[in-house]
Amino acid sequence: xxxxxxxxxxxxxxxxxxxxxxxxxxxxxxxxxxxxxxxxxxxxxxxxxxxxxxxxxxxxxxxxxxxxxxxxxxxxxxxxxxxxxxxxxxxxxxxxxxxxxxxxx
Amino acid sequence: xxxxxxxxxxxxxxxxxxxxxxxxxxxxxxxxxxxxxxxxxxxxxxxxxxxxxxxxxxxxxxxxxxxxxxxxxxxxxxxxxxxxxxxxxxxxxxxxxxxxxxxxxxxxxxxxxxxxxxxxxxxxxxxxxxxxxxxxxxxxxxxxxxxxxxxxxxxxxxxxxxxxxxxxxxxxxxxxxxxxxxxxxxxxxxxxxxxxxxxxxxxxxxxxxxxxxxxxxxxxxxxxxxxxxxxxxxxxxxxxxxxxxxxxxxxxxxxxxxxxxxxxxxxxxxxxxxxxxxxxxxxxxxxxxxxxxxxxxxxxxxxxxxxxxxxxxxxxxxxxxxxxxxxxxxxxxxxxxxxxxxxxxxxxxxxxxxxxxxxxxxxxxxxxxxxxxxxxxxxxxxxxxxxxxxxxxxxxxxxxxxxxxxxxxxxxxxxxxxxxxxxxxxxxxxxxxxxxxxxxxxxxxxxxxxxxxxxxxxxxxxxxxxxxxxxxxxxxxxxxxxxx
Numbered sequence: 001x002x003x004x005x006x007x008x009x010x011x012x013x014x015x016x017x018x019x020x021x022x023x024x025x026x027x028x029x030x031x032x033x034x035x036x037x038x039x040x041x042x043x044x045x046x047x048x049x050x051x052x053x054x055x056x057x058x059x060x061x062x063x064x065x066x067x068x069x070x071x072x073x074x075x076x077x078x079x080x081x082x083x084x085x086x087x088x089x090x091x092x093x094x095x096x097x098x099x100x101x102x103x104x105x
Numbered sequence: 106x107x108x109x110x111x112x113x114x115x116x117x118x119x120x121x122x123x124x125x126x127x128x129x130x131x132x133x134x135x136x137x138x139x140x141x142x143x144x145x146x147x148x149x150x151x152x153x154x155x156x157x158x159x160x161x162x163x164x165x166x167x168x169x170x171x172x173x174x175x176x177x178x179x180x181x182x183x184x185x186x187x188x189x190x191x192x193x194x195x196x197x198x199x200x201x202x203x204x205x206x207x208x209x210x211x212x213x214x215x216x217x218x219x220x221x222x223x224x225x226x227x228x229x230x231x232x233x234x235x236x237x238x239x240x241x242x243x244x245x246x247x248x249x250x251x252x253x254x255x256x257x258x259x260x261x262x263x264x265x266x267x268x269x270x271x272x273x274x275x276x277x278x279x280x281x282x283x284x285x286x287x288x289x290x291x292x293x294x295x296x297x298x299x300x301x302x303x304x305x306x307x308x309x310x311x312x313x314x315x316x317x318x319x320x321x322x323x324x325x326x327x328x329x330x331x332x333x334x335x336x337x338x339x340x341x342x343x344x345x346x347x348x349x350x351x352x353x354x355x356x357x358x359x360x361x362x363x364x365x366x367x368x369x370x371x372x373x374x375x376x377x378x379x380x381x382x383x384x385x386x387x388x389x390x391x392x393x394x395x396x397x398x399x400x401x402x403x404x405x406x407x408x409x410x411x412x413x414x415x416x417x418x419x420x421x422x423x424x425x426x427x428x429x430x431x432x433x434x435x436x437x438x439x440x441x442x443x444x445x446x447x448x449x450x451x452x453x454x455x456x457x458x459x460x461x462x463x464x465x466x467x468x469x470x471x472x473x474x475x476x477x478x479x480x481x482x483x484x485x486x487x488x489x490x491x492x493x494x495x496x497x498x499x500x501x502x503x504x505x506x507x508x509x510x511x512x513x514x515x516x517x518x519x520x521x522x523x524x525x526x527x528x529x530x531x532x533x534x535x536x537x538x539x540x541x542x543x544x545x546x547x548x549x550x551x552x553x554x555x556x557x558x559x560x561x562x563x564x565x566x567x568x569x570x571x572x573x574x575x576x577x578x579x580x581x582x583x584x585x586x587x588x589x
Contacts, residue, residue, distance in 0.1 A: 007472075014429060014475040015436065015452075016468055017460030026472055029530050033473060036531060037418045037486065040493055050491035051498055053314060054547025055301045055571060058346050060353065065343040081207040086439050096438055097451040 001031045108133050109270030113179050113327045116273060120167060120178050127163035127178030131156050131222050134180045138224065138271045146246045147256075147266040149185050150193045151225040156180070159222045166220070176334055177220035182272040184263045185226035186233055187318065188307040189213050196309050197241040198231045200435050200462025203442070210307020211342065212276065212318050212335040219334055224272050227262030231464045232432065233283055233311045235259050236536040239527050240466045247523070248290060250561055254520040257287030260321065264291040267321050274322035274331050278308055280315045281420050282515070282540025285552035288321055289515035289564025292554040294328045294581060295321040299572045300547035301346040303332075304339030312427035315420075315544040325553060325581035332574055350572050365579040368402030373508035377413035378539055384518040390556035390563045391514050397555075397587055398512075398580070406508060410500040413542065415493050420541035421534055422477050422490035429474030435462060469530060498546040501568075510577055511568040514539055515552045519561035539566060549574045553581045 007027045011018045018026065056062075080092070088095040108130060111119070119125050135153055142148055163178040183189055186196045188206035190213075195201045209217065216223075230240035238246040238261025246261045248254035249269045256265040260277030264287035267275050277284040279297035288295025296319045303318045310316065320331035338347045347353055374395065379388060399405050435441060437458030448454045463471070477486035504511060516539060526533045543550040548571060552564040565584070569577035 002476075010472050010475050010479065013479060014471050015433070015455040015459060016463075016471060017456035018468070019460075022465075022468070026469060029469055030472060030476065032531055033421070033534070034476070037422060040415055040418050040422075040489055041485070043415070043489075043493060043496075045489055045492040048492045048495050050488060051494040051545075052491060053344065054494075054498060054545070055299060055344070055346065058301065058350050058571065059344070060347065060350075067340075078207060082439075085204060085207065087437060087441055094438060097448070097454055099451060 002027060002034065109137060110323075111273065112324060113175065113273060113322075113330050116179050117173070117175050117177070120163070120173065123167070127160035127167075127222065128157060130178060131160040131180055131224070134224055134272060141269065142271060144247065144252060145249055145265050145269050146244050147227055147262040147269065147271060148182065148225045149195060149197065149228050149243060149262070152189065152192050152223050155192065156222050156224050159217075159220065163220050163222070174219040175330060176216065178222060179273050180222045180224050181216065182224055182227045182263055182266045182275040183213065184229055184260050184275070184277045186229060186278055186309040186311075187213065187276055188309075189223060189226070192226065194226070194309070195243075196232045197229045197243055198462065198464070198467070199242045200441050200458070202242075204440065208307065210318070211304035211339045213307065215335050227260070227266050227275060229262055230259035231467050232309065232428070233259040233278055233280055234428070234466050234470055236282070236286060236533055237521070237523075237526065238262060238287070239523065240464060242464050245523060248520045248561075250292065251520070253522055254561065255290065255523050257290035257516075257520060259283040259287075260295070261287045263321050264288050264293055264295065267291070267293045267323060274320055274327055276318060277321050278316055278318050279544065280312050280424060281537045281544050284319045284321060285515050285540050285550060285564065285566060286536070288552040289554070290520040290562065292562030293321055293323055294325050294551065294553055295319065296328050296332055296551045296574065296578070297543060297549060298332060298336060298574055299346075299549040300544075301344050302336045302549065302572060302574065304337070304342040304345045306339055306341040310431040312424035313431065314427060315424055317544075324585045325551070325578050326585060328551070328581070329575070329578040332578070336574075346572070365576070367398065367583065370398070370403040370510065370580070371508045372398060372403050372405050373408035373504050373511045374405060375408050375410045375413065375504070375511060375513055377410050378513035382517055383514060384558065386558040387514060387516075387518055387563050390558060391512075391565055394555035394565045394584065395512055398583060401583065408504045408508060408511070410504060410542070412493065412496045412500050416497055416542045416545060417535060417538055419490045419493045419497065420537065420545055421473070422486050423494065423545070425470045425474030426477045426487050427474070429471045429478060432467070432471055435459065466530070494545050497542055501542070501546045501548060505570045509570070510580055513566050513568070515564040515566040516540075519558050519563060543568050547571070549577060551577050551581050553584045555584055555587075
């Protein structure tokens with residue numbers, strides 16, 4: 001069971017605006033689903049490694065894969081296109097609301 | 106000539122012999138969509154201009170006596186979470202309703218190189234989250250066999266479009282069954298390749314350790330042709346794997362240039378997949394399909410995959426966690442509408458954009474995933490699930506020591522009614538009971554139509570060993586020939 005306060009906390013972490021109605025319906029849904037998830041809890045997993053990448057063994061190059069740190073001409077065209085797709089932009093930059101506040105002395 | 110029933114090789118031969126032109130074929134398919142998709146609602150966008158100009162290119166090649174690739178002029182539909190440069194890309198989400206793809210997915214580039222003709226983008230559950238296509242932010246798709254029924258999901262638009270003859274083949278994506286289950290519900294063939302077999306570049310990420318792009322077509326033969334065209338290593342997806350990986354890695358245990366012989370096949374039947382709750386008639390049809398291959402000489406063996414019952418909770422913990430992280434980018438800054446103006450500060454821009462842009466199921470999964478990753482719950486949910494994922498993978502590795510393929514149902518029943526499960530998220534999650542294990546283990550699996558129950562199609566699932574798509578597709582081809 002999770003309560004309304006927890007729902008509000010998760011929603012804040014997830015940056016999701018929820019209506020009062022949604023808060024209540026997610027409280028109910030999440031409680032039911034998380035309760036179902038609990039069937040995994042009794043399993044002993046102390047001696048087993050997790051699988052984050054199921055076919056890692058088949059990669060010829062292991063671990064992180066790097067590329068040459070060279071300029072890619074195509075990527076500047078692409079970045080223009082990507083910026084153009086942003087909701088608000090100015091002079092080739094994506095516009096964001098104020099992040100840092102002025103110091104008050 | 107019934108053009109909408111043509112297979113890839115028939116279209117190719119018709120074009121080469123000049124029985125019809127690529128433009129003629131493209132026009133006929135587009136007219137058919139225009140006339141009939143009102144009832145099915147499988148498409149979100151029709152890419153008519155692009156289709157016609159691609160078809161004209163093919164016709165010019167033929168006119169100048171150039172050899173054309175097998176897939177040239179073959180019309181396809183693309184799930185709307187795969188990028189096609191210059192065309193809309195919505196993921197069936199309001200948050201991306203005006204987004205134009207700035208580049209093409211690698212699989213699309215490969216098909217464009219083959220000169221295939223893209224007719225349009227198909228409907229899906231928003232961000233591929235769902236099993237019925239009812240979670241589309243725009244409208245639900247209907248099952249072509251019965252308009253009161255769902256087509257399955259999340260690649261419901263692609264499966265319904267192939268079943269309706271709106272395209273020769275389609276691309277879908279499969280995170281927990283999203284190609285196989287709609288293929289099963291719509292009576293077509295759908296392949297989820299091995300994780301890494303097809304590049305994910307240009308597929309909008311839902312759960313990155315599970316997502317794979319794959320083909321849907323009327324026959325296993327066509328699915329095999331498309332898989333061959335789109336698979337392979339891509340520098341821009343570092344999890345993608347070379348085509349001939351088995352021989353490169355010298356996995357001598359398995360034949361790398363295998364000769365297919367039904368009589369030498371060993372088929373495993375997992376007892377955990379024939380449980381209470383599976384529709385009796387579906388079970389009968391699946392068992393009959395198993396009998397079909399046994400009569401051809403294959404050996405049938407009961408096997409056990411003991412961790413099966415944990416697959417659904419493990420899958421939903423892993424996929425929602427990955428989704429909550431992947432979908433953080435839809436924040437009103439890089440994507441989304443101009444909601445920022447109404448908001449007082451940056452935090453409110455996030456809250457308002459996401460509140461208005463995401464549908465209920467997407468929000469529910471972001472909430473679940475955020476919970477499973479949050480401080481105090483990470484070990485108990487996310488890490489624990491990833492560890493049990495290893496047990497599930499080991500179940501299959503052990504099974505494949507003694508069998509070549511595993512046969513089981515795709516879904517415990519046939520297509521359900523629109524609206525029947527939409528208000529009960531847990532019962533919708535349990536829909537994925539037979540399909541999620543292949544994604545968790547990263548294995549290839551194909552859904553093949555093997556019969557009808559009360560007029561609705563039933564799919565058999567064939568799960569193969571890593572990178573043995575060819576083997577399971579050869580088996581699937583046997584069912585192309587068996588009359589349903």
